[in-house]
Amino acid sequence: MKLVHYQLKHPYTHGRIGVVEKDTVIDLHATQQELLKQQKLPSDSVIIPADPRLFFQRAKVHIKEAEALMVQMKNHTTSHVFKRDEVILETPSANPSKIICVGTNYADHVKEMGSELPEHPVLFAKFHNALIGPEDAIYKASATEKLDYEVELAVVIGETATKVSEEAALDYVAGYAIGNDISARDLQKRTSQWLQGKSLDHTTPVGPWLVTTSELPDPSNLSIKSYVNGELRQSSNTEHLIFDIPHLISFISNLMTLEPGDIILTGTPDGVGFALNPSQFLNDGDSVTLEIEQIGTLTNRVVSS
CATH class of the missing domain: 3.90.850.10 (Fumarylacetoacetase-like, C-terminal domain)
Incomplete structure (x- = not known):
């Protein structure tokens, strides 16, 4: 899995965590919210942070969650997919302490x-x-x-x-x-x-x-x-x-x-x-x-x- 820290160009967004697949970026947090809604589960159970800084505070845990989500999405669709030219990529680890x-x-x-x-x-x-x-x-x-x-x-x-x-x-x-x-x-x-x-x-x-x-x-x-x-x-x-x-x-x-x-x-x-x-x-x-x-x-x- 290729993780990215990205921003949308229009409308501008603060940095978010996504996954690169071919020439697209999939937003992890929003996609998980959407999947829970499709499954009629409470959206407050979303566990993958949108903020890259929060994501990397528990990186190994959230990576496993993201990988499981991407497996689930093989049988679902998401509207939170962006073309590469619609986003700006930032440094993957947003705020390293060292x-x-x-x-x-x-x-x-x-x-x-x-x-x-x-x-x-x-x-x-x-x-x-x-x-x-x-x-x-x-x-x-x-x-x-x-x-x-x-x-x-x-x-x-x-x-x-x-x-x-x-x-x-x-x-x-x-x-x-x-x-x-x-x-x-x-x-x-x-x-x-x-x-x-x-x-x-x-x-x-x-x-x-x-x-x-x-x-x-x-x-x-x-x-x-x-x-x-x-x-x-x-x-x-x-x-x-x-x-x-x-x-x-x-x-x-x-x-x-x-x-x-x-x-x-x-x-x-x-x-x-x-x-x-x-x-x-x-x-x-x-x-x-x-x-x-x-x-x-x-x-x-x-x-x-």
């Missing part, structure tokens, strides 16, 4: 950046100000001349995880999306701490939807690519992660509690603009397309801000 990023997690990327293979996952943070949706523009701030792209598999946590084992780690995942860990290399590298180059306003698209674990149970062998203006820049596979997804979830949850809706950006492969000869950074008007097998594509345009 955006945790993993650096130097593909060996070839470690080599091209002149770094050493890490003994432990290299963690840093982004903040909510950086997060944007799949249809938003990436801002190129005047503070940087070296804005770079990084395709990454994004993991969204589905229930509270504290000190979980690697064996149990994937049980805590709501699903997977595509993330672009946009980096201002000049700001990132002027100090030993990366934060200032990693959390500029309006720079980190995540989307276009969340593919739930029932549809994507194993993230360990997925093709991962990036393109700038149609030119292939990065091409690898998640099988080449130095620290795989179960290890990352276990490692992080033994340091801090992961909460539903939290996002983990798991690292980028080689081929970033900084490491090309000569380096090639993003400029106003550039189009960046990211592609991960079994998830889809994410395309954002760069604009000067």
Whole structure:
């Protein structure tokens, strides 16, 4: 199942939770209300929230409810279906408490950046100000001349995880999306701490939807690519992660509690603009397309801000 956080264009609506099927978006809350009415059951028994923030507070529970609803709808019809061009897609996890990023997690990327293979996952943070949706523009701030792209598999946590084992780690995942860990290399590298180059306003698209674990149970062998203006820049596979997804979830949850809706950006492969000869950074008007097998594509345009 592909979950989306969407808004209607006309009339405008606040963000709601839906499911993508082919070229349509189905509203979960309204569809459940409609089904209950068809079955002559009280509508106040609706249990799937309309608000994405409430949905992700109990993501694993509500995903199961949504999957059951979609099975029921095979024998029913709903009027709460919208064409893709009638909606705007937002970041699937509407208000994550944490955006945790993993650096130097593909060996070839470690080599091209002149770094050493890490003994432990290299963690840093982004903040909510950086997060944007799949249809938003990436801002190129005047503070940087070296804005770079990084395709990454994004993991969204589905229930509270504290000190979980690697064996149990994937049980805590709501699903997977595509993330672009946009980096201002000049700001990132002027100090030993990366934060200032990693959390500029309006720079980190995540989307276009969340593919739930029932549809994507194993993230360990997925093709991962990036393109700038149609030119292939990065091409690898998640099988080449130095620290795989179960290890990352276990490692992080033994340091801090992961909460539903939290996002983990798991690292980028080689081929970033900084490491090309000569380096090639993003400029106003550039189009960046990211592609991960079994998830889809994410395309954002760069604009000067």
